Amino acid sequence: MIKTGIPTLDGYLKGGLPIGKTIIFYGPPTVDVDIFGMQVAYTNLINNGVCYYVTSKSSPDLIRSNFREYGWDLIPYASRFAIVDAYSSLIGASPTEPFNVKDPESIESIDDAMTGIIDSISPGDMIVFSSLSSILDTCGGGPGIPDINKVLESIKRWNKMAVLNGGIVVYNFTDYGYPPELVEQVKKGLCNSSVVVDRIGGESGYGQYFKLYTCDWSKPPEFPTLFKVVKPGGIKVHIPKILVTGPKGAGKSTFIRSAASLSSDKSVSVDRMGTTVAVDYAHVMLKGFTIDMFGTPGQDRFNPIIKNIAKDALGIIVVIDSTDPKSFERAVEMLNISKTKDVPYIIAANKQDLEDALDTEKIRKKINLPEDIPIVRVSASNNMNVAQAIDIIIKKIVGVR
Template sequence: MIQTGITKLDDYLMGGIPDGKSLVYYSHPGVEGNVFGMQTLYHNLAEGKKCVFVASSSDPSMIKDMFKEFGWDLDAYDENLIVVDAYSGLVGATSNEKYVVENPESIDLLNESIEKVMEELDENSTIMFESLSTIMDLCGEKETIDAVKNWNLHGMLYEHVLIYNFTAWPYDSKTLDLIKHELFDAVITVGGIAERVIYGQYFGVLKTEWSDIELKSMLFRVLRPGGIRIYIPKIVVTGPYNAGKSTFVHALSTRAVSVDRIGTTVALDHGHVDHKGFSADIFGTPGQERFDPIIKMLSGEAMGIFLVVDSTNTKDFVRAKQMLEITKAYGLPLVVIANKQDQSGALKPEEIRSHFNIPENVQIMPTVADKGEGVFEAFEALVNKITEVV
């Protein structure tokens, strides 16, 4: 089995892609689906696996630079990276690669090269097609579909994993249906959220042959360097006055701002977190009752809630519960932050659970926000909750 190297996607695929299977990243035009195949290839090179890059729309001499844009240095993996050059012939350039398709518009020649490389490779290698749609454009839809069937069979025979990047231009609807539902063992859709223009991107598992998980879609962003990050547009941090919400937001964030007066938040805190393949925007609410209307406004469309409490102050717990109601957070993923654990008289998380009557399925994470202790563990707990497979 190989991993895709994309945060959460391997969980959704029940660990990754088994040997001999095929997977297509099925992207809508204009979204960055091509990065998915690249990230999977790089991840496997870094794992010491042999990988093949089938170049159909880029000059092979440019491949390393394409990866470098994301901070992925291929120089160390020269021995394990094989390129099938199905591009140079198209622009009349000479090629230095071992596997060259003289005429990339001939599916037979391409087929020959792919079969050859699969036979000559060690078992369990990863073969990544830079652009199946370009192959289809050059060689024809029907011809390409027949070839893909053959490649997938070969992949199964030699236990290679085949990864395809595909852009869903308006091809014949039968072709698109075949690609979405029949040709591949797994289909990951990569789409865009549009209103006048595309302003957000998501991916989701449309099908996997080896598991029957429920379809789940995740927003993502592409960082340069960095690659694909799961994007969580809104996590709300709420809790009573002086529980340490702003400190918590600042401790987590790579950059943060607060709107405050005499040391207390009067409007909001905003921070951005990049951590372990996740990218999230965090909004902290004020704690005082007179700002309750703001809390309601801030918490609309949140994907998860941190409820910060001062572990030394049991009186606050009533107010904390009231604030949860204001955020209308019931049903949303919730993590309780038991802050100020270093102070005397601080209740342990389990004591807070019984005082507060918190159900077992809500995690309570101990933190010392002003020293940054426990904050990232709490973040991981919440994003795992938000993105968990149902």
């Protein structure tokens, strides 16, 4: 398996891309599709792979600059990374790359270059097309023009050749208003797998998502995955709200501050006499995820506020004081206030560094917790298992085991 390096996607693909498979990332102009091919290419390089990167809408220098913007230095991998220049000749510039296309407006010329490369690849070598749509437009004459079918036939032939040689082919495709039948062929008929990238709520949406759309070796998930593009860093799966709740004095604010210290160290807490009277907040980056965490106050009088804060939470961490069994009833009450149907939750048994802390089995019995709900032993004051608790709730949210 060749990993894509895109969080959660490798899980949906059962570990990544098998040798001899092809994948296409598809989306409208309002989303950043190009980053997907770049991240797959760079992940392949850092895992000792060979990559040919076909550029048809940007100069090779700009491609290298774009990689650097995401913190991906290509220089250490120069012997295993080659840019196939299908752009310079299009604007009348002299190609300087070892691999180039003499006439980017001719599918025959592109075909000659690609056939030579594909004939030479070894099993596991990767070819990434930065923009399949630009090749369709340049060689096919634009949306709706019959010559596009000729381009598609060439692409299918490259795929077959690459599969026979054990290569992996990755395409980026941006839909610039192509006919619906062409779009469906691109999404379903060109590759072994396809990933749709789009915005939530259309062009004016507030976030981006990707979803495995088709795959002939793994079942696509039911739900899409939210993501952000970070510079440097690339694609990070975005979880807009994890709720951290629990009784007064359980250590919610300390848990959130500890979570923030794992990455950005950005947290906000409003305290009065050591007790939170407003909402705690932290932005956390962990293992390819960006997470917004919100903490609730613990007193009874804040129950209506707690219920409001809990709206749209994708997961809940209930922090309890392992040394204070009397507070467990309130913890269960707060969970019931916060939880809606199908929202995953875990228990963070805090203060496990103290001698009188109850073990997880005693806690499970006292709160009558189902066996399938994890209890994580943590000590928020010294970061013990805070990352583990967050990792567990993330896996429950995204459904990757």
